[in-house]
Amino acid sequence: MSEVEQIxxxxxxxxxxxxxxxxxxAYVNLGIGxxxxxxxxxxxxxxxxxxxxxxxxxxxxxxxxGQEDPxxxxxxxxxxxxxxxxxxxxxxxxxxxxxxxxxxxxxxGAMQVGENGDLANWSTGNPDAIPAVGGAMDLVAGVKxxxxxxxxxxxxxxxxxxxxxxxxxxxxxxxxxxxxxxxxIDVTPEGFKVVELAPGVxxxxxxxxxxxxLIAA
Amino acid sequence: xxxxxxxxVEEAVANIHDGATxxxxxxxxxxxxxxxxxxxxxxGAKNLTVVNNNTGSGHVGLAALIENRRVAKMICSxxxxxxxxxxxxxxTKGEIELELVPQGTLAERIRAGGAGVPAFYTATSVGTxxxxxxxxxNIKGRDYVLEYGLTADFALIKCxxxxxxxxxxxxxxxxxxxxVMAMAADVTIVQTKEFVQAGDLDPEIVATPxxxxxxxxxxxxxxxxxxxxxxxxxxx
Numbered sequence: 233m234s235e236v237e238q239i240x241x242x243x244x245x246x247x248x249x250x251x252x253x254x255x256x257x258a259y260v261n262l263g264i265g266x267x268x269x270x271x272x273x274x275x276x277x278x279x280x281x282x283x284x285x286x287x288x289x290x291x292x293x294x295x296x297x298g299q300e301d302p303x304x305x306x307x308x309x310x311x312x313x314x315x316x317x318x319x320x321x322x323x324x325x326x327x328x329x330x331x332x333x334x335x336x337x338x339x340x341g342a343m344q345v346g347e348n349g350d351l352a353n354w355s356t357g358n359p360d361a362i363p364a365v366g367g368a369m370d371l372v373a374g375v376k377x378x379x380x381x382x383x384x385x386x387x388x389x390x391x392x393x394x395x396x397x398x399x400x401x402x403x404x405x406x407x408x409x410x411x412x413x414x415x416x417i418d419v420t421p422e423g424f425k426v427v428e429l430a431p432g433v434x435x436x437x438x439x440x441x442x443x444x445x446l447i448a449a
Numbered sequence: 450x451x452x453x454x455x456x457x458v459e460e461a462v463a464n465i466h467d468g469a470t471x472x473x474x475x476x477x478x479x480x481x482x483x484x485x486x487x488x489x490x491x492x493g494a495k496n497l498t499v500v501n502n503n504t505g506s507g508h509v510g511l512a513a514l515i516e517n518r519r520v521a522k523m524i525c526s527x528x529x530x531x532x533x534x535x536x537x538x539x540x541t542k543g544e545i546e547l548e549l550v551p552q553g554t555l556a557e558r559i560r561a562g563g564a565g566v567p568a569f570y571t572a573t574s575v576g577t578x579x580x581x582x583x584x585x586x587n588i589k590g591r592d593y594v595l596e597y598g599l600t601a602d603f604a605l606i607k608c609x610x611x612x613x614x615x616x617x618x619x620x621x622x623x624x625x626x627x628x629v630m631a632m633a634a635d636v637t638i639v640q641t642k643e644f645v646q647a648g649d650l651d652p653e654i655v656a657t658p659x660x661x662x663x664x665x666x667x668x669x670x671x672x673x674x675x676x677x678x679x680x681x682x683x684x685x
Contacts, residue, residue: 301621305477323625324628364529364549370555370573373571387624401576402577
């Protein structure tokens with residue numbers, strides 16, 4: 233029996249790679265899942281302000297034992313803290329920050345990304361499923377820069393980067409950069425462009441696992 | 450003398466009628482006015498349209514209101530979250546109606562309703578199934594969807610401190626939808642953890658000015674939804 237060999241970046245490394253691209257002073261909203269991990273990897277010397285759409289600018293880490301307040305939570309309803317210098321506000325103000333173009337960067341998960349930058353991350357379109365959208369459509373419509381962290385393929389091996397999304401869209405033409413376990417890929421007018429490969433991964437390996445033609449760096 | 454204090458949660462919800470539209474504050478359990486919701490269950494009004502971001506969890510609070518078949522329609526952004534069992538079950542059986550609204554559009558529709566703005570255009574949901582059937586207008590080169598303001602007969606909200614004029618402050622992220630719901634409802638009913646004297650709240654930090662508030666009931670030690678859910682509580 234051989235050990236299962238990890239190919240490409242793991243979840244922590246994907247988050248770490250995404251964190252390198254967040255500049256000092258940015259106002260950032262992070263989606264649920266791998267995007268939440270980005271907080272841990274912002275390079276030393278940079279100060280980033282995290283926004284959570286349920287009404288807090290200056291979101292801090294999870295609270296220490298005994299410091300929890302069930303009314304201080306993030307958009308994923310997890311307990312958080314507020315940094316010194318944080319601000320609370322109501323939902324319409326919070327989404328004015330999003331829809332008014334005041335948040336610089338949002339990092340989200342994805343079910344599919346189209347080569348034109350279309351994002352699908354809220355519904356498989358299954359008529360029996362309970363539809364739920366939350367703030368995803370507001371974020372992709374209003375935040376200046378939308379980036380995605382996702383595994384390159386689904387757990388059944390299907391490409392998540394595709395010529396055109398088959399799932400219902402969250403937003404059309406909104407994604408600018410994608411961090412997968414295999415590569416960093418930009419959405420360009422010509423299509424997906426590979427700007428960086430994970431260690432030990434070559435272009436052909438990524439191409440075989442992508443639903444449309446990739447452009448080499 | 451103006452005094453919006455009332456004496457009981459029963460009195461607070463007494464006038465909520467069958468078929469009413471009721472906005473209920475809270476994002477998950479943060480800001481959920483659970484004592485007012487339980488009083489509404491006891492009061493018995495049915496065929497309600499409820500506006501909330503979610504659909505409650507476990508078998509208490511909003512989930513219990515739904516489970517007791519008082520809600521005909523939910524207007525919300527995220528009806529399935531952890532421990533949210535009641536709504537998905539009824540929805541799958543076709544026994545409750547859902548109007549799914551993106552969270553920011555929901556907040557803005559409520560704000561607009563409270564501000565006397567009947568409708569507005571937004572980029573949110575353009576090109577998605579949630580824009581189907583809605584008017585789309587191109588303004589300065591970008592497409593926007595027409596969304597309508599949302600008002601209600603009643604709002605039930607929770608705050609940290611209130612004075613007799615109805616000036617309110619909130620606790621951290623429990624504020625969420627409460628200030629805009631207070632604006633958008635004909636009758637806004639507040640449960641406060643603490644009732645303070647006029648002048649005790651610094652006018653510079655009042656989050657909801659009293660003009661948007663009608664009734665205040667003090668619930669000094671409110672129940673916590675997560676505690677009740679973890680204990681397996683069922684209301685009533």
